[in-house]
Amino acid sequence: MRFSPEDEEFRESVREWLNANLTGEFATLRGTGGPGREHERPGERLAWHRHLAAAGWTCLGWPAEHGGRGATLAQQVIFHEEYARAGAPARVSIVGEELLGPTLIAFGAPEQKRRFLPPIKAVTELWCQGYSEPGAGSDLASVSTRAVRDGGDWVITGQKIWTSGAHEAGWCFVLARTEPGSSRGQGLSYLLVPMDQPGVTVRPIRQLTGTSEFNEVFFDGARTAAANVVGEPGDGWRIAKATLAIERGAAMLGQQVGFRRELDDLINLARRTEAGQDPLLRDRLARAWIGLEVIRDYALDTLVRDEPESPAEASVLKIMWSRWHQALGELAMDVLGAPSVMASGDPYDEWQRLFLFSRADTIYGGSDEIQRNIIASRILPRRGQPGEARP
Ligand SMILES: Cc1cc2nc3c(=O)[nH]c(=O)nc-3n(C[C@H](O)[C@H](O)[C@H](O)COP(=O)(O)OP(=O)(O)OC[C@H]3O[C@@H](n4cnc5c(N)ncnc54)[C@H](O)[C@@H]3O)c2cc1C
Secondary structure: OOOOHHHHHHHHHHHHHHHHHOOHHHHHHOOOOOOOOOOOOHHHHHHHHHHHHHOOOOOOOOOHHHOOOOOOHHHHHHHHHHHHHOOOOOOOOHHHHHHHHHHHHHHOOHHHHHHHHHHHHOOOOOEEEEOOEOOEOOOHHHOOOEEEEEOOEEEEEEEEEOOOOOOOOOEEEEEEEOOOOOOOOOOEEEEEEEOOOOOEEEEEOOOOOOOOOOEEEEEEEEEEEOOOEEOOOOEHHHHHHHHHHOOOHHHHHHHHHHHHHHHHHHHHHHHHOHHHHOHHHHHHHHHHHHHHHHHHHHHHHHHHOOHHHHHHHHHHHHHHHHHHHHHHHHHHHHHHOHHHHOOOOOOOOHHHHHHHHHHHHHOOOOOHHHHHHHHHHHHHHHOOOOOOOOO
């Protein structure tokens, strides 16, 4: 990917805006939020995200007719790179902005777009993703939460789990079975459900990190208007898969700049400790540096590839970055040495939290094993190599 002079001008304008605005009350938010750290100052990060929105820095890639900036891919990459480089706080409305918004733009009815897109853009309504259930994770088509029509409403009963941000979200997009007796991908619908109602109970799950970013969500006769189904009733599986396929693409490059900051911090830490003298640790730090360069190149290459190639290539990328990040957590523990096993901080310090949270990297967004299945069944055969062996 090459950046044109206009792109570089755009980069300058992002940089200037961030420099001018990450000041005062917002300056102290630098570095807060992010995976495993969502509990950090949520109210202030929400205010910051709304500040971004007011200046037109949310939903960059959405078409202008839907309130976005219609930014090119290069500009989105630049925005996320500069955002991470500035250490700006993690945004609170990623599910709405990056998952539901693009899904509604592609499949939503005009009235749904009018109703739901503006508050996503303004960060006045937060969303969560109600896919996984105790009996339906990797095997998402086993969803058993059901919804039945009652007059002008859908009535929803069932349980979701691992629902990130459900404790803060006003709405949830829920994959539910609306055709009794149907199985697998048949008879599912994609419903938009308000969270603030008597039939919805949210129970936070305490994670390995000691914090609670995700939740169990119970629907017990919860209601949503009949019109709040995206696409046709029964067509939810197609739409749910489309949401999954919507790449975090450009935002993911920003994530890698975040990784770079973590790696730089770790290298600085190693320089100040005995670890910096250990040739084996120095070698691992160098390998981590090289690994991240490789990931960035691969990510850019994947982003600029033709569309049909991208979803499967994204599986390779998911494995690359999740493994890399887990290895970084392990390396951080080794750089810290013996003190790394002593709990410190509240409840852990930054490196311990990175180590603990990165265990989830190879699970969320589709586990490593599932990504490997996708590579075996879709990428290898396309390259003339033998695909997955099936009994
Ligand atoms: C931090 C975090 C945030 C999350 N946020 C959300 C969210 O907001 N909304 C939401 O809906 N979900 C969310 N999830 C859930 C996530 O999508 C699931 O955890 C994931 O899809 C795996 O499902 P599972 O946990 O049920 O594990 P299972 O599907 O039970 O898998 C257990 C193990 O078996 C392996 N396995 C399963 N099937 C196969 C197979 N066919 N071939 C080979 N191996 C297999 C898996 O790889 C895994 O190692 C989140 C998860 C995490 C960790």
